[in-house]
Amino acid sequence: MPTTPDLIARYYAAFNAKDWAAMAACVSETINHFVNEGDKRGGRAAFADFIAHMDDCYDETLTDIVVMASPDGTRASAEFIVNGVYKKTDAGLPPATGQTYRLPAGAFFDVKDGEITRVTTYYNLKEWIRQVS
Template identity: 60%
Template sequence: MPHAATLKLLDAYYAAFNAGDTAAMLELVTDDIAHDVNQGERRQGKALFAAFNDHMTRCYKEELSDIVIFASEDGRRAAAEFIVSGTYLVTDEGLPPAAGQTYRLPAGTFFDIREGRIARITTYYNLQEWIAQVGA
């Protein structure tokens, strides 16, 4: 997949994220998607990725801005950095109680691309900064 096609794919992924369109996000990933977040174990497969998205939609309202996407020349690997602005809607297990707190923090994601779809999503952010912002 050429570099430009990878950039277009990830633009579509982030547009779907910001629109809250998790069905569109699912269309852009492989059936065996590997999904890693800061805390916790790898989720493998579309079903677990969909369940994660459902959980996130219930607990958080987030929008990404200042998105900058980088891709390797062959288009097989990519990265993005952005600002997450959100509202903590419902208490997430093991985290501070939710009371509509807002937060804003930088984050980054690494991607593997295979056959025109996203095959791996690995996201990093500063969890301790998020906890400080929601007032724990």
């Protein structure tokens, strides 16, 4: 079984490789996914739907990723920089015209039996809107 930092690193490596199946394989079938400024999504299928939607609207790469984990490996966090292109207008947000953005973000995780059971992501939405407007 991978260590929690290895699991989180694999999760973000899959994100950067746009390997959505590998990313989904890191999460529990019953994951609780809390999206910044959004509703909770429950389950791997809802998580995969969210990732597909994000891929449709945004092209993002994460850099400067730092992962921290509790000694028992049940909780972790990650801080990173989101480098993105806003490629398709997302509902309720400014029109997309290929704008680029760069902003710090973070995520918190619960881990059980080598799988991510919760991920909560945070970033400054007002700053993102300022950059793409």
